[in-house]
Amino acid sequence: MWGGAAMGKHDFSYFFQEGLKNMASHRLMSFTAISMTVGCLLIMGTFTLVAVNTALNLSALANSNEIVAYVDEAWTPEQARALEKQLLKVPNVTAARYISKEEALQAYTEQNPEEELFQDLDPGIFRDRYALTIENLEQIAYTVGQVERVPGVVKVNYYEEMASGIVTVRNVAAIVSAALIGVLFVVSTFIISNTIRLTTYDRREEIAIMKIVGATNGFIRWPFVYEGFLMGVVAAGIAFLLQWGLYAAVTDAIAGNDAQRLFSILPFSRIWAPVLGSFFGAGMAVGIGGSLTAIRRFLEV
Amino acid sequence: MIRLKDVELVYENGTKAIQGITLTIEDGEFVFLVGPSGSGKSTIVKLLTGEILPTFGRVMINGFSIMNIKDRQIPLMRRTLGVVYQDFRLIEKKTVYDNLSFVMRAVGASPREIKERIPRVLHLLDLDDKAQCRPPELSGGEQQRAAIARALVNNPSTVIADEPTGNLDPDRSVELMRLLVKINQMGTTVVVVTHARELVNRFGKRVVTLDEGLVTHDAVGRYVGGRRYG
Ligand SMILES: Nc1ncnc2c1ncn2[C@@H]1O[C@H](COP(=O)(O)OP(=O)(O)O)[C@@H](O)[C@H]1O
Numbered sequence: 330m331w332g333g334a335a336m337g338k339h340d341f342s343y344f345f346q347e348g349l350k351n352m353a354s355h356r357l358m359s360f361t362a363i364s365m366t367v368g369c370l371l372i373m374g375t376f377t378l379v380a381v382n383t384a385l386n387l388s389a390l391a392n393s394n395e396i397v398a399y400v401d402e403a404w405t406p407e408q409a410r411a412l413e414k415q416l417l418k419v420p421n422v423t424a425a426r427y428i429s430k431e432e433a434l435q436a437y438t439e440q441n442p443e444e445e446l447f448q449d450l451d452p453g454i455f456r457d458r459y460a461l462t463i464e465n466l467e468q469i470a471y472t473v474g475q476v477e478r479v480p481g482v483v484k485v486n487y488y489e490e491m492a493s494g495i496v497t498v499r500n501v502a503a504i505v506s507a508a509l510i511g512v513l514f515v516v517s518t519f520i521i522s523n524t525i526r527l528t529t530y531d532r533r534e535e536i537a538i539m540k541i542v543g544a545t546n547g548f549i550r551w552p553f554v555y556e557g558f559l560m561g562v563v564a565a566g567i568a569f570l571l572q573w574g575l576y577a578a579v580t581d582a583i584a585g586n587d588a589q590r591l592f593s594i595l596p597f598s599r600i601w602a603p604v605l606g607s608f609f610g611a612g613m614a615v616g617i618g619g620s621l622t623a624i625r626r627f628l629e630v
Numbered sequence: 631m632i633r634l635k636d637v638e639l640v641y642e643n644g645t646k647a648i649q650g651i652t653l654t655i656e657d658g659e660f661v662f663l664v665g666p667s668g669s670g671k672s673t674i675v676k677l678l679t680g681e682i683l684p685t686f687g688r689v690m691i692n693g694f695s696i697m698n699i700k701d702r703q704i705p706l707m708r709r710t711l712g713v714v715y716q717d718f719r720l721i722e723k724k725t726v727y728d729n730l731s732f733v734m735r736a737v738g739a740s741p742r743e744i745k746e747r748i749p750r751v752l753h754l755l756d757l758d759d760k761a762q763c764r765p766p767e768l769s770g771g772e773q774q775r776a777a778i779a780r781a782l783v784n785n786p787s788t789v790i791a792d793e794p795t796g797n798l799d800p801d802r803s804v805e806l807m808r809l810l811v812k813i814n815q816m817g818t819t820v821v822v823v824t825h826a827r828e829l830v831n832r833f834g835k836r837v838v839t840l841d842e843g844l845v846t847h848d849a850v851g852r853y854v855g856g857r858r859y860g
């Protein structure tokens with residue numbers, strides 16, 4: 330009998346090579362499993378990236394988590410400034426920025442430089458105001474109602490439709506992509522699991538002999554775990570490169586058709602790390618999950 | 631040491647394969663286990679390897695109690711055994727050398743141990759020049775010796791052979807038995823399951839005779855009894 334120490338030792342290079350051999354023994358199945366996983370990861374990635382960029386543009390467009398509360402004209406500037414504390418007490422309001430009439434006028438003329446008509450306006454026609462930042466967009470209507478009840482506030486402006494539109498789009502997109510990603514994960518895991526089950530079937534004689542001579546379950550299992558791991562990692566690598574190419578192509582196409590730069594897109598250089606990380610994480614989870622489902626049953630006795 | 635105490639085994643389909651056997655095999659013994667077909671010989675082999683558990687009674691193998699053994703310890707128990715099957719169970723796509731290195735690897739032997747051990751075992755079984763052959767390229771006798779080589783390569787304290795001469799002509803069978811006797815003389819306990827009456831009588835070893843799941847004779851010398859065999 331050979332050293333008892335071997336019971337727990339992890340012979341990485343052996344298991345890894347056996348895993349590779351397993352993969353090579355079913356080139357077509359492994360190729361299919363990897364391709365499917367690549368497809369799943371790409372769909373997952375594309376969905377997420379579209380969602381991220383859309384959300385970015387929508388919120389920039391509407392600035393919709395900001396509402397404007399106008400202060401009663403009868404109040405002195407000092408009284409107006411003192412309102413800040415009251416406004417911050419309203420639940421869901423996270424910041425209150427005071428804007429005096431003069432500042433408001435200046436901002437307005439700067440934003441509309443071509444409208445000469447407005448260039449010499451009297452600040453008196455503007456009101457002092459607060460720009461309030463809202464934490465939870467979904468409760469914006471309720472929060473607006475509470476702000477309106479603060480003494481000294483005469484009017485509140487907000488983009489109600491835009492806000493609820495964004496919330497709806499965001500929620501629907503999140504649910505749809507979560508469901509889609511979930512289904513794709515199950516499908517990938519299933520395909521990898523079937524590929525590995527095929528390998529275990531091919532190697533059933535070897536497995537039976539390993540058991541009879543006293544190999545541990547762990548020893549028998551590891552090559553299949555590496556097989557799944559390798560498939561997941563290879564799929565993640567390929568999917569990452571394809572996602573990168575796809576993103577670059579789409580970015581170029583949009584830039585070419587969008588002379589006014591209405592739509593801004595995050596550069597890939599800013600998102601590659603999370604993309605790579607989640608692809609590898611998901612690839613490994615699917616690969617190892619697949620192999621564990623495949624070998625769970627046949628290791629009893 | 632192998633010890634069966636009041637062992638009964640009923641298969642799931644209700645077949646009472648072993649009906650109450652008590653049997654002790656000391657370290658270093660050579661034992662023939664004989665009996666007609668269906669008398670329970672292979673069932674005893676499966677009990678000894680832990681493939682099946684007794685329905686009743688106790689089984690002790692080289693210090694492990696099969697009833698109380700932890701899952702983790704089953705591999706350790708199996709490492710004390712070398713099993714030879716009638717149908718060899720060699721991996722056809724691996725060479726003889728790889729069939730041996732594979733089972734050494736499976737119990738954690740280092741590449742150096744493997745390189746030292748395999749040539750010695752192949753030499754013992756007169757398979758020196760067959761190391762790079764695959765099983766289908768070997769004769770029946772050579773395949774049988776390769777199967778024994780694989781059972782021996784992990785240096786077990788007990789070798790169990792289930793009908794090892796089943797596929798061999800009489801001369802080859804005698805040769806194989808001599809080999810098993812030689813292995814026994816080197817200190818290994820040997821249990822040989824067979825129903826080859828002439829062969830058993832030739833060697834003058836302890837013979838345990840089974841019939842219908844019971845031990846009917848246990849004595850040194852001859853294959854006695856057995857209403858039917860074959
Ligand atoms: N897996 C099994 N399931 C049910 N019955 C079995 C099984 N294996 C063997 N038997 C039955 O148990 C009895 C003993 O079989 P076995 O131990 O194989 O006999 P032997 O090896 O002496 O020919 C026989 O009646 C056989 O049909």
Ligand SMILES: [Mg+2]
Nearest residue numbers: 671672673792
């Ligand atoms: Mg039998």
